[in-house]
Amino acid sequence: MTLDPNTLLAILAMAAATIFTRISGLVLIRYVEINENRRTAIEAIPPAVLMAVIAPTAFATGWAETLACVATAVAASRLPMLASVVVGVATAALLRAAGL
């Protein structure tokens, strides 16, 4: 078990940057008044962020990933979360094994 001072400094820099991003949103809404238009924008944040995170996997990785995303979305409209995730993971594994 070693702890290199440069590595520790790097970890602390990452932690400081991440604490800053985590706190900023809360500070922001404290000092900015929320009107109707801004409320609409804030409500759009969750789907916009989630879509941005998954878009490269869903549309630009391969057919196996794209089809697994479709399967997950269809499952999500009928099944609970865990079951939908299992459907997605199984579809991705099967299609990759099939060489897609």
Add this chain to the structure above:
Amino acid sequence: MLQQTGPAGKNPVREFLGGMRAIFPLIVAVLPIGLVFGAVSATKGLSALETTLMSALVFAGGSQFVAMDIWTHPASWIGVGFAALLVNIRHVLMGASIGTKMQCFSGIKRYIAMLFLADELWAMAEFRAGTTRLTPAWYAGIVTPFYLTWVGSSLAGALLGAFLGDPAVIGLDFAFPAVFIVLVMGFWKGRETGAVLAASGIAAVAVHHFVPGVWYIAAGALAGLAMALWRGRAREQAA
């Protein structure tokens, strides 16, 4: 005997357990990712102690993987610190959104809760706030097992190192996109949501294609936000 609570107050223990139940699918999903992170960090020359410290203090998977990608010897605190800032800038939007749904949290609890903001926890909290009131106990119920799993699996991965196989073979790397798809489906509120998703998806794929790094997340989020603002203004003028 269980404590009696009125309709306004909720039993904290039940809330905490409810949170733990809700986060379970994500615990299953984060475990292999933590193992992979630990194994990758071992190949980059980090000790098990250093890996565990990073997972415990940073607790942001995306930026930790990026840091491993650009890791140097000796470590460059400016490089990985700035990369963490860029990768995690989405937290600002996420915090601004969930912060408006924390009426049950006292001032200090809000800030403590924010220190544990991660994509998965934030998305679950947003979803919860959409259906019922988000309480500190429920939030603690999703954070505690998730945090411990992330730190513990990083440590295990660092110790096991090369013994671990590639999680892509059994499709486990797909667990996170799958969870996010389920959550996106839950945020669907009609055509307005469709427009936001389209703008975000197109911008993210385009930026991902042309710009290296993780700028695509910020680009997609901002494009979706701009679309919502633009549609809102157009509706205002039409009215």
